[in-house]
Amino acid sequence: MGFILRWLCAFLLLAATFNPTEFNYVKWVRDYGDMNISLALLLGLLLLIGYIVYLRATLRSIGGLGMLLVLALVSAGLWVLYDFGVLRLDNSNFNVWLGLTALSFVLGIGLSWSIVRRAVSGQADVDDLDA
Template identity: 70%
Template sequence: MGFIIRWLCAFFLLAATFNPTDYNYLKWIQDYGHLNLSITVFFGLLLLIGYIVYLRATLRSIGGLGIVLVLAIVVASVWVLYDLEIIKLDDSHFNTWLALFALSFVLGVGLSWSIFRRAVTGQTDMDDVED
């Protein structure tokens, strides 16, 4: 359950920043950001903090190679689904949501990896050791 919550938070972070609908931060600042700069900066900083937390945890737990490997697994899964004609990739909106899913999955794995590894191996990361 913890992984799903971390993944959904990552998905929300990415989708709040950009998605194919009109309800996202980038579209909002493009249309209305100049009207109230303080709110634009405030929400931009909140999103930035979310990205820093997720990216830092992901890079520390699985590293660059791990990111590439998890993304490769997601892309290969999409390829299999496409080959089996379960999904179609001709809709740009669907492709955008699929990319958001893939990136949020990578961030969710990155944030959860240390917890998963500790549960499976019993080893703790140096960051996890309490004083």
């Protein structure tokens, strides 16, 4: 359940920033940001904090190479689904949602990896120990 919650939060962070609907930060700032610059700045800072938390945790747990490997694994899975005719890529809105889902998996796995590694190996990360 913990991974699903971390993945869902990552997905919501990415979707709140940009998605193919009209309900996202990028479109709202483009259309109304100049009228509400203080609110645009506040919301932008909240999104930035969320990205810093997720990216810092992901980079510390699996690193840049790990992020690329997870993204490559998700991409290869999507390629297999496309080759077998399960997935069609002719809808651009669906493709954006698919990309958001893939990126959220990378962030969700990155945030959960230290917990999984500790459960499997029994070893705690140095950052997990109290001083």
